Each structure stands twice: as C-alpha cells, then as structure tokens.
Amino acid sequence: VGAGIPLEWARDPAGVSVRGLRTWWGTLDLGMKPVGRTVRVTLDGAAPPGGIELHAPYGRRPRMILVNGVRAAPTDGGGAVNVRAPAIVEFRY
Numbered sequence: 001v002g003a004g005i006p007l008e009w010a011r012d013p014a015g016v017s018v019r020g021l022r023t024w025w026g027t028l029d030l031g032m033k034p035v036g037r038t039v040r041v042t043l044d045g046a047a048p049p050g051g052i053e054l055h056a057p058y059g060r061r062p063r064m065i066l067v068n069g070v071r072a073a074p075t076d077g078g079g080a081v082n083v084r085a086p087a088i089v090e091f092r093y
Helices: 008-011
Strands: 018-024 028-034 038-045 054-057 062-066 080-083 086-090
Touching: 008 028, 038 054, 062 080, 080 086
Parallel strands: none
Antiparallel strands: 018 028, 028 038, 038 086, 054 080, 062 086
C-alpha cells in the first residue's frame, strides 16, 4: 500500500485519505499527511494474515521509520515496512 500515491499528493499539506478500500481481508482506511520532514500514515481496518506492506512516499528511503512510536526496520532494505492495522507509521526524512 502507498507505492502508487503520486509524490505531489504525499507532499500536499491537505494529505491523502482513502476510506473503505475493499480488500480480500476487509475494508482499509488510510490517511497520509506531511508533518515537517515526516510523513504520518494511519491505517485501520483490513487484517491480512501476513500484515500490510506499507511503502514510503516521496520515492526515496526515509532515514527512520516508526510504527506506533517504535523504531522499525524496513522489510525491503529501503522504504517499506510490514504493519498490522490499526497502526500509525511515521516515515522520517
């Protein structure tokens, strides 16, 4: 999730919001908003067995990723992280 969000949308101060996105594991709500040099993403809803792979916006690797306030290692060596909803993820640049 998140890899297809255009860079311009992720940088927009109004943010990006998706509600009720249908998946095999239920509906997913996603909010993405820039806060200074951080992009805060909220996820709620769908619960796939292996979690949700969330990709960082901006097309570049963040210097730090926090999931619910705890530092997380990227799953792909770059800018993706695996999370279980509900979650608040911060990509810090």
